[in-house]
Amino acid sequence: MSRLKGALALAGARWAWNRYRRRCEPPPSAARQNTELLAWGAAGAALGVGASALSERRRTRRMRGKVALVTGGSRGLGLQLAREFGASGASVVICARGREDLDRAVAELTGRGVDAHGVICDIGDPKAVDALLDEAVERFGRLDVVVNSAGIMRVGPQETIADEDFVQAMNIMFWGPFHLSRAAVERMRGTGGTVVNVTSIGAYLSVPHMLSYSVAKRAWAALSEGLAAETGGTGVRVLTVVPGLMRTGSHKGVLFSGDPEREYAWFALAAGLPLLSVSAERAARGIVHAAASGRGFLILTPVTRIGMAVHGVAPGFTQRAMRVAGRLLPKAPEMAMERHGSEAADSRIGRLIDTVGVLNERAGSRLNQPSRGEKGRPRDTGPEDAAEDFELAGSRVPEDEGGPAPESRS
Template sequence: MRGPTTFPAPPARRRSRRMDGEVVLVTGGSRGLGLRLAHEFGGRGASVAICARGRERLTRAVAELTSQGIDAQGVVCDVTVPEEVEVLPEEVVARFGRLDVLVLNAGIMRVGPWETLTEEHFAQALDSMFLGPLRLVRAAFDPLRESGGRIVTITSIGAYLSVPHLMPYTVAKHAEAALSESLAAESAGTGVRVTTVVPGLMRTGSHRGAVFDGSPEREYAWFALLAGLPLLSVGAGRAARRIADAVERRRGFLVLTPAARLGMAAHGLAPGLVQASMRLMGRVWPDIPSEPRELPGSEAARSLKGRAVGVVTFLNERAAHRLNQVSRTRQTRGVGARR
């Protein structure tokens, strides 16, 4: 039975004291929003533990954090493996002596027409973004209760608006959002507070780690374009600051972008109209080809041609390189994306 492998990092001088003495665990913390959150919490004085499946990226992320004076620990852990999840909080408490904030951020993303997907793809999404968080909350609840801690669930606007060609992701995120809001109610009186975060589009470079089905290059193009539009998306740094502020203030609910707030309001007031809009969107999305294929985002990016696409996706590509989304070695198998 494979358990987590830990890479301890030496203590370093903190740059702020707003969260001095607190310990934060971020799942999916080796890249993307998770890595940006680790920087943000560490910059506020917290000690930070990050977990991820990939040893190489995790090692780079811990080195990056410690170089900024953050007391950081990296733990190799797959949130879909119950045995690893069960001992993860123990590893963190053994290293730091406590646990104050648990950030449920790990996830995978598969983009494509639902007819090209299998039941296994849905099971993988639910395991990563519903059962994994549920198991980890169970394992971490006692140390969180002792510290009067917080649980932070990074859901998605996809939990409330079912965007075409993201069905496994939206189904799993819907379940994760329900889990988070249920935990907020169930944990009353325990001292543990729950913050449900609903991001809209974010420039985290997650398109590089997603898997694209059907017509991979065309699916990649629309996804990368939308995620990188400045007026519709938010940068990872700004998102991380707002999330950390919400944690410090013990807020229960946070929607990150104006577009996401508008979408949620529209769904609440006129769900039929929103559904009609999504149906229209589905009609203009890429059709199913005669020979569907599958490619990880890194491969789809290399296959995609077009100066216009490159210009519009520049901000997201820059985020991908800054947030450890681009592997130093060529990847031959796409397994999903951290947000």
């Protein structure tokens, strides 16, 4: 703060001196004015380049010597967070459920010069969580940051979402962060560290056709804020991150139910709108900076902040607005179906939406997301088997975080 005050004082003194000198001197000629303008322009450009270089240098040193563990790190926001922690100087441990994607992500991180290690882990299993933390410490000798960013997303009318889908969402997006956060807090107690929980605008504003996701995210947000309140004096900080829409290409891994093609259309369109969504790269930089600077709460986009503010001030109005939105979304057909986004994108409307949402498509290719045509064993379901097990291969995908729509998966 003292350096900032000194810089402001010097800048003020220089401004005052220039004002005094100009009053005492005769008006400069046009040639002299042009020369001074060019000189000031060159000085400003040099200052900007220097500030940018200094900022990049500080960025690369921000997490030097630290070790960060990122769940859901094989794709989406989790992968981009691992890249950003590595670019900031940290060693990185990523975990995911699938070996192929995990190996691909570790190889990509290593190719960027990041000291990375991958662990297959189901964070819904407390014993697996303990083994994950043990392996991270054994590999790098310490653990400074734990990031909960894994998640799943199912989109469709609540009639097409079975009880088992709610259980699965809670296992991955509440019980998983619950086990990992509490275990990490105990290990970091006294030595210091940060637990980062990537929740969602859906935790504070429940969006139609994303009920299981919003329920699990709300529980996760309450856990994160509660832990932050109870870890004072322990040396451990808990950062709650609230993303909104993010361009991560996660819409291709989402499971759509009811009328999959139409559900995919509105979801993918919202996820890729440039004025409403933020890139995964920008989101990851903000999260890493917040974790390094000791912040406790981070809202990623202005739209998310506005949504939370409106809901806080006028919850009744927000509820009515969500009811109107729910009436505009596709209705559940008599014969409900389910498909992954990578399959729903093969329809005529899906290809049209992907053309409009080209930024999200490009993000998906950068973030190891499924591409069009990749299948996850979808099946047709009727009302009579709505309670059957919907846990399909590939239905669990790391969250890219997001909000009312993909965080862009938060």
